[in-house]
Amino acid sequence: MDMNQYLSMFIDESNDHLQSLNENMLQLENNPGDLGIVQVIFRSAHTLKGMAATMGFEDLASLTHQMENVLDLVRNEKLKMQDYIFDTLFKSLDALESMVQDIVQGGEGKADISSIAASLQAIVRGEGAPAETDASVQSANSSSPYPGIELDEFQFSVLDQSIAEGHKVLYIQVQLREDCQLKAVRAYMVFELLERSGEIVKTHPDVEEIEQGEFDRAFSLYFITQKNPADVENQIMNISEVDSVTMAELDHESLQQMAEESAATAEAVDHKTENAPSEPAPAAPASTAKSTESAPLKAAPKNGTHTPSRTIRVDIERLDVLMNLFSELLIDRVRLEQLANEAKNQDLTDTVEHMSRVSSDLQNIVLKLRMVPVDTVFNRFPRMVRDLAKTLDKKIDLIITGAETELDRTVIDEIGDPLVHLIRNSVDHGIEPIADRLAAGKSETGTVQLRAFHSGNHVFIEIEDDGRGIIRDNVIKSAIKKGVVTEEQAAAMSDEEANQLLFAPGFSTADKISDVSGRGVGLDVVKSKINSLGGNVTIYSTPGKGTNFSVQLPLTLSIIAAMLIQMGSEKFAIPLTSIVETGIVKKGQIRVVHGSRMVPFRESHIPLISLSRVFDIPDFDEEAEDETEIIVIRKGERLAALAIDNFIGQSEIVIKNIGKYLPSIQGISGATILGDGQVALIIDPNAFIK
Template sequence: MDMNAYLSMFIDESNDHLQSLNENLLRLESEPEELSIVQSIFRSAHTLKGMSATMGFEDLAALTHEMENVLDLVRNSKLKMDHFIFDTLFKGLDALESMVQDIVGGGSGKADVTQIVASLQIILKSDYSASKAAEAAPVSAAAAVSTDSAGAMLLDEYQSSILLQSIEGGLQVFHLQVTIRDNCLLKAVRAYMVFEVLERSGEVIKSDPSVQDIEQEKFDFSFSVFMISNVSLEDLQTQILNISEIDAVVITALDTESLAVLNRAPAAAAAEAVSVPAQELKAAPALVQEASPSKAKAGGAAPAAANVSRTIRVDIERLDTLMNLFSEMLIDRVRLEQLASEIKRPDLTETVEHMARVSSDLQSIVLKLRMVPVDSVFNRFPRMIRDLAKSLDKKIDLIITGADTELDRTVIDEIGDPLVHLLRNSVDHGLETVEERIAAGKPDTGKIYLRAYHSGNHVFIEVEEDGRGINREKVLKTAIKNGVVTEEQAGKLTSDEINMLIFAAGFSTADKISDISGRGVGLDVVKSKITSLGGNVTVDSVFGRGSRFSVQLPLTLSIISAMLIKLGSEKFAIPLSSIVETGIIRKEQILNVHGNRMIEFRNSIIPLVSLSKVLDSPDYNENDEQETEIVVVRKGDKWAAVMVDEFIGQSEIVLKTLGKYLTNIEAISGATILGDGYVALIIDPNALIK
C-alpha cells in the first residue's frame, strides 16, 4: 500500500480527532462524572491510535495507547478523574499535536515522551492517588537543578526573561553542573577553560558562584551555569569532558515549565501552552460556546446530536485554482459587457446579460466555497485560556458567541495570531487576580467575551473583558515619556485617541515583563496585521470596569466592489468599502491650515489629498482645474478627501498582487485587469490618511 497517498487524509483526520479530544477533555473537566464524554474521548483516542499504527508512526500510536488505557479505566468506573490525570492527558495531547505537526513538516513524528508515559503508567497502578503520583512522577528538568539552602531564586527577572525568549525563539537553554577533580591544583584555570568552551558554544547568562569569585578561586570544586547554546547537549558535554581534570559535567535541557518552577513564576509555564500553531480544523459551528478554565466549564449543556451531512474534503489548492479561473472569467465578462454596449446588437446584449446573471450566481457559490466559520480559529482558544488561567491562578470564563460566522479562508489564515495577542493581553493584564476582584467588589471569576458577527460587507470580532480597564492617565504619561506624543499634542487628545496610543510600536504600560503579554506589548503587531488585511481595530475602555477590542475585517480579499477613477490617461480603483461619498469642490472652497490643504465636510475640517502628487501622475494636475471631483475616504474614525480627475463608475474587480518584485509601493495595495484589458492599480486608502 502506498502510504504517501493516504498521508494527507491521515493529517486531516488526526487534526480533527485532536481538536475533538481537546474540546471533550475541557467538557469533562467541568463534568468529571459524565461517562458519555469519556466514551467520546476514548473513541477518538482509539481511532487515532489505529490510524497512527497503520501509517507506521509508532511513537504517536504508543503514546495514544497509554492514554487510551487510562481512559478505559475511567469509562469502566475503575478510576476517578482528578487534576493530575487531567494535566497529564493535556500534556499528552500537546505532545501528540507536536508529533502531528512534525509529520506535516515532513518529519518522522518521533518525540521523547518518556515523562508523560511514566506519569500515565503511574496513574494505571492499582494504588494510584494524585499525591502519590506527584511524589513518584519522573524527575523533571527543574528538579534536576538544585537551589541553595536558603531557597532563593537562581535567576532574576531579567535573566529569566532572556532564557524564556530564547526558548520561545527555538534556541536551546541548558543548566550545567561542572565538577573539577578534588586534587586539581589550578582549579580556576580549569574553570576558565570551561567558560572559554561555553562562550564559543553560546552565551552564558548566569554562573553560581559568580565569574569573579570563580576567577579568584572562591569556590569549592564545582560550579553551575545557565546558558543559551547553539550546539547540542552531547557536543557540549564532550567538549567540556575533553578538558583535563574535569571530573564530571551534568547538563540539563530546560523548557518553559522547568524555568517556571525554578523561578516560582507560574506565568512562565503558559508560554508552552499558547505556542500551538493555528490549525485548519473542521469546524463544529455553535451559536454559544463557553469555557471556564478555573471551573473547567467548557461547554455548558451537552450539544444536540449533529445533523448528518454529506461532505467531501477538497484540497485548498484546488479551491484557489477554481478562484483564479473564475477571476479570469469575470474579467472576460466585463470585457464582453463593454463590447456589447458598443456593438448594440440585441441578441448579443441579451446573451451577455444572461451570462452576467449566471456568472453572478457562480461568483456567489465560489466565494461561499472559500468561506470558513471562524470557529476553525476560535476552537483552540478554550484550551489556551484554561492553561493560562491555571498558570496565573485566575478564575476565568471564556464565553464565545457567533462561532458560525464565516470569513474568507485567506482572512481566517491570518487572523489567528492577532486574536491570540488580544486574548493573552486580556488574561494577563486585563483581568485582575481573584483577590483584586474581590477587593474591587467584583465576582471572583472574570469573564472574557469572544464575539463574531456580520455587519454589511464586514465581519466584526470583539474581545471584551470585565477587568481593570485602561488607565488613560498612565497611558498618556508613558506616551509622552516614550516620545509617542508631545505634551502639547497630549493635551488635545480625546479619550478614544488616548486609548489608541496603546497600539503604538513598542508601547507598554506594564510594570514588569511578562512572557504572556503586557498591556500594549504586541498590540502594534495586531494593528499592522489587521490593517494589512484591509481591516481596522478600535478599543473602548472604562477604567475599573474593563475593555473591548473590536476588529473589523472584510468578508473576502479576492473579489471586491470598487470605484474606478481616472488621473489623466491612467485608471485606478478605490475599494467601495472605504468610500464615504463622492462630490465636487471648487478652488475657493480649499482652506489652508498651517500649510496643509483642508476642506469643510459635514461640519468638520478634513485634510485634502492630491492623488496626482502621491502617485506622481505624468499628465494630470488638479491645480489647473477650477473644479475638482473628490472621493471622501475613511480609515477608522479618520476621514480625508482625495482629489481625482474623473469618475468612471462602479465595478466588481479581481484583486491581483503586485508580486515579489514590486514591494513597498506607496498607496498601492494591488492591481486588477479591466474589461478593456488594461491594468488598473488599486489605491490603498489607509495609506492616504496619516
Template sequence: MDMNQYLSMFIDESNDHLQSLNESMMGLEANPEDLSIVQVIFRSAHTLKGMAATMGFEDLASLTHQMENVLDLVRNNKLRMQDFIFDTLFKSLDALESMVEDITGGGEGKADVSAIVASLQAIVRGEIPTAAGGAAAEVAAGATAEAPVFLDEFQYSVLEQSLQEGHKVLYVDVAIRKDCQLKAVRAYMVFDLLERSGEVVKSFPSVQDIEQEKFDHSFSLYYITQKEASEIQAMILNLSEIDKVTAVALDQESLHQMGQDTVAAAAEAPAPVKEATPVSNASPASAAHAKEEAGKPAPARTGGAPSRTIRVDIERLDVLMNLFSELLIDRVRLEQLASEVQNADLTETVEHMGRVSGDLQNIVMKLRMVPVDTVFNRFPRMVRDLAKSLDKKIDLVVTGAETELDRTVIDEIGDPLVHLLRNAVDHGVEGIQERLAAGKSDTGTVNLRAFHSGNHVFIEIEDDGAGINPQKILQSAIKKGILSQEQASNYSDDEAIQLLFAPGFSTAEVISDVSGRGVGLDVVKSKITSLGGNVVVYSTQGKGTNFSVQLPLTLSIIAAMLVRLGSEKYAIPLSSIVETGIVKQTQIRSIHGNKMVEFRNSHIPLVSLSKLFSVPDYDESTEEETEIVVVRKGERLVALAVQDFIGQNEIVIKNLGKYLPEVQGISGATILGDGQVALIIDPNAFIK
C-alpha cells in the same frame, strides 16, 4: 509499500483529529459526566492510533494506545474523570502534537514520553493522587477483573426491541484453550464468524481489550441473530482451539432480569458515575449496526458516509483566481465591443456569458474564504493552560467563529491573536483575590468576537479585568527610556495607551515565560498593518480592555465606481462610498486653510484628487460645479472631487509590486475593458 505518498494526507488528518481531541477534552472538562463526549474522544484516539500504526510511527501509536486504555475505563463507567487525569491526557495531546510537528518537518515522530506513559499506566492501575489520598477508590473493577457484561440503557433497549421484532437474542460465553498461542486471533475468528450471521451488541472484555490480548482465555457477549442457540454453539466449536461454548437464548423476562442485575451491580460499584445519555459501549461500528437493526436512526460513525470534502492546495486556488481575473477582463472587453457593434446575437451571448461568469466568480471567491474558526479553535485550550499556570479562573467566550476571511489573511492572523489573548489573560484579568476584593466574581471573562462590517472583518478581544492605567504606562515608558519626563507630561490618556505598541515596551515587573520581554504588541501592530489592517485599544479602569483588530477581506475582485480626471481613470471601491453628488463653487468653504463642504447638516473635508495626483489636464476650481464622491471610514467622512462618473463595474485588483511602492491613497491597479490601466483609490488613506 511506499507510504510517502500518503504522508501529507496522514499529517492533515492527524492535525484534524488532534484538534478534535483538544476541543472534545475541553468539553469533557466542563461536563465530566457526559460519557457521550468520551465516546467521541475514544473514536478519534482509536482512528489516530490506527493511522499512526499503518504509517509506521510506533511511538505515536503506542502513546495513543495508552490513552485509549484510560478512556476505555472511563466510557465503561469504571473510572471517574478528575483533574489529574485531565492534566495527563492534555500532556499526552501536547506530546502527540509535537510528534506530528516533527513528522511534518521530515522527522520520524520520535519523542521521550516515558513519564506520560507511566502516569497513564498508573491511572489504569488505580494509582491516582487525590486530596483524600484514596488512590484506588476512583477505579472500580480493573479491565481484566471478573464481572458481568454490563448493559447500558441503549443496549438494553436495542436487545429488547430486537426480541419484539422476531430476532433471537443470545448470551454467548466462549472459552479458548489454555495452550492457545494467539488467543486474540482466535477471538477475532469467533467475532468474524458471528458478524456473518448477526450483530454483536456488547462484549466483555471490550473488543479493544480482546484485540490487545487483555483477557484471560474466555469472553462473553450479547448477540442478535436469526439462528438457534445450538446452531451458533456448533459453529463456534467447529473453530480450532475453542475449549467450550455456552449459548443461551434469552426471552423478554430473562433479558429484563439481566438488565435489573446489571443496574444493581452498577449501583454497588464504587465511584458511581451519573448515568449519561444512552451511548453504546460496544465498538462504534457494531453499535451502529445494532441500532439500525432495531429500527432506530444510526449514531454517527467514522467512515460510514462518503466524505463530501476534498483538500486543495492553496496555490492551485491562487492560479484559479488569476485565470478567472483574466477571464473577467476579457468579459468587460467583450461587453464594450458588443455595445459598439450593436449585433443582437453577440449582445445576447455576451449577456449570457456575463451571468455565467458572475456565478463562477461567486464560487471562486467562496473557495478562498475560510471561517475564522480554523484559527479560533486552538485558543480555548491555550487559555485554559495559561489560566492554570497563572492560578486564575478564566472563561473564554467565542462568538462569530463562522465569520469568513480570505485564506491569505487567515494564515497570517493566528500569531497576533495569540499575543493579544495571552496579554488579556496575563495583564488584563486580575488574580482571584484581587477580583474578589474589587467586588467581581472569581472567574474572569475574555470575549473573542469576529464580525463583518462593510468590506472589513473586525476581531475583538475584550476582558473584564482591571483596565489600563495610563499613568502606569507613562511611568514605565520613562523608566525604559522610550519617553522623557517632559514628553510624557504632554501625553493624553489615549496617546499613553497607544504606547503599548511601542517596540520593547512592557508593564510586566517580572520576566516570565508568559510576558515581560517587551516583545509582543509591537509585533502585533506591525503584522496587522502589513495585512492592510489596524488595531485600536479601548479601556476603562476597573471595567476592562478591548483590543479591536480591523482586517480587510482582501478580495481580489471588487465592485467599484470608475471616475475620470482629465485623461486619467480611477476606481473607488463601492463598499467605501456613502453617496455621490454635485457641489457648486459657492458651497465650498475654507476653514483654517482646508476646503470643506456641507453634507447632511455637518461640514466634511473636500479633497482635490487632481491636485493630489498632479493630473495635468484637469482643475476643478475652474468649473462652476464639481462632482463629488463621499467616502466613509468608521464615523469619518471625506468628499473626493472628480470630473466625471464613468459607471459602476467589477474590477480585478492587481498588485503594484515594486513599481509604485507605498504611494499614499493608491491601493492597487486594474485593467479596464479597453486595455487601459486605472489606479484603485484607497479611501482610508485620505481619512487618516
C-alpha cells in the same frame, strides 16, 4: 493513492481528533460526572490510536493507548476524574499535538513520552487516587453466558432499542484454524463481511488488537442485523481459515439478565486491583469505526446501509487555481459586456447578459467554497485561556459568540496569531487578579468575550474583557519614557489617540515582561498583520470596566466591489467598503488649517488629499477646477476626502498582486485588469489616514 496523500489525510484527521479531544476535555472538566462526554473522548482517542498505528507512528500510538487505559476506567465508573488527572491528560494532548506538528514538518513524530506515560500508568494503578478495579469484577464477567465481552449501559440500550425495532442482535464467536498465518487479515475479512449488512457494536479483544493480530485464534462480537443468523454463519464459514462459528441470538429477556448481572458486578468493585486473578480480564468496551461516528448511537438502519458523507476535503491550492481561473473569466466577462454595448447587437447583448447572470451565480459559489467559519480559529482559544488562567492563578470565563461567521480561507490562515496576541493580553494584563477584582467590587471570575459578526462587506472580530481597562496616565507616561511621543504631543492627545499608542513598536505598559504577555507586547505586529489583510483594529476602553479590541476584516481578498475613477489619463479603483459617500466641493469651501487643506463634512472638517499630487499625475490638477469631485473614505472612526477627476462607475474587480518587479508604492494595494484590457491600480485608503 500514494503515501503523501495518505499522510495528508492522516494529518487532517489527526488535527480534527485532537481538537475534538481538547474541546470535550474542557467540557468534561466543567462536568466531570458526564460519562457521555467520556465516551466521545474515548472514541476519538481510540480512532487516533488506530490511525497512528496504521501509519507507523509508534510513539503517538503508544501515548494514546496509555490515555485510553485511563479513560476506560473512567467510563466504566472505576475511576473518578480529578484535577491531577485532567492536568495529565491535557499534557498528553499537548505532547500528541507536538508529535503531529513534527510530522507536518517532515519528521517521524517521535518524542520522549516516558514521563507522561509513567504518570498515566500511575493513574491506572491507582497511585494518588483510589484504584477501583477488583478481581470479583473479572470473575463475575468470566461467568457470563457470553464470555469475554463486557457491555456498558449505553451499549445495552443500543442493543435493546435494536431488538424493539425488529432487528436481530447476535453474539458471534469466530474461531480461526490453528495453522492460520494471517489472523488479522482473516478477522478484517469477517468485519468487512458483517458491516455490509449491519452494525458491529462491540468486539473482544478490541478492534486495534485484532487488527494488529494481538489475539489467540478466537474473537467475539455483538452484531445488529436483519439478515437470517444461519445465512450470516454460512457467509463467515466461507472465509478461508475460519475453523468454526458460534452464534446466539439475544432477546429482551437475555439482554435484561446480562444488564442485571453487569450492575451487580459493578457493585462488587473495591480497591484490589493488584490482587486480581492472573487469568485475562475482559477487554475494555470498544466500538468499531463504523459504530463510533455519532453519539448517541442509533440502531442499524433497516436496509442495512449507511448514510454517505456529504463533505469532502479539498486542497487549498486547488481552490486557489479555481479562483484564478474564475478571475480570468470575470475579466473576459467585463470585456464582453463592453463589446456588446459597442456592437449594439441584440442577440449578442442577450447572450452576454445571460452569461453574466450565470457567471454571477458561479462567482457566489466559488467565493463560498473559500469561506471558512471562524470557528476553525476560535476553537483553539478555550484550551489556551484555561491554561493561562491556571498559570496566572485567575478565574476566567471565555464566552464565544458568532463562531459560525465565515471568512475567506486566506484571511482565516493569517488572523490566528494576531487574535492569540490580543486574547493573551486580555487574560494577562486586562483581567485583574482575584484579590484586586474583589476589592473593586467585581466577581472573582473575569470574563473575556470573543465574538464575530458580519457588517456590510466586513467581518468584525471583537475581544472584550471586563478587567481594569486602559489607564491613560500609565500609557502616556510609558510612551514619553520610551520616546514614542513628547510631553507636548501627549498633552494634546485624545483618549482614543492615547490608546492607539499601544500599537507603537516595542511599546508596553507592563512593569515587567511576563512569560504570557504585557499589554502592548506584540501589538504593533498585530496591527501590521491586520492592516496587511486590508483591515484595521480599534481600541475602546473604560478605566475600571474593561477594554474592547475591535478587528475589522474584509470578507474576501480576491474579488471585491470597487468604484472606478478617472485621474487625467489614468484609471484607479477604490474598494467600496472604504467609501462613505461621494460628493462635490466648491473651491471656496476648501480651508487651510495648520498647513493642511480641509473641507466641510457633516458639521465638521476633514482632510482633503490630492491624488494627483500623491501619484504625480501630470495631466490633471484639481486646483485649476472651480469644483472638485471627492470621495469620502473611512478608516475606523477617522475620515478623509480624496480629490478626483471623474467617476467611471462601480464594478466588481479581480485583485492582482503587483509582483516583485515593481517597488512598493505607497497608497497602492494591487492592480486589476479592466474590460478594455487597461490596468487600473487599486488604491489603499488606509494609507491616507494616519
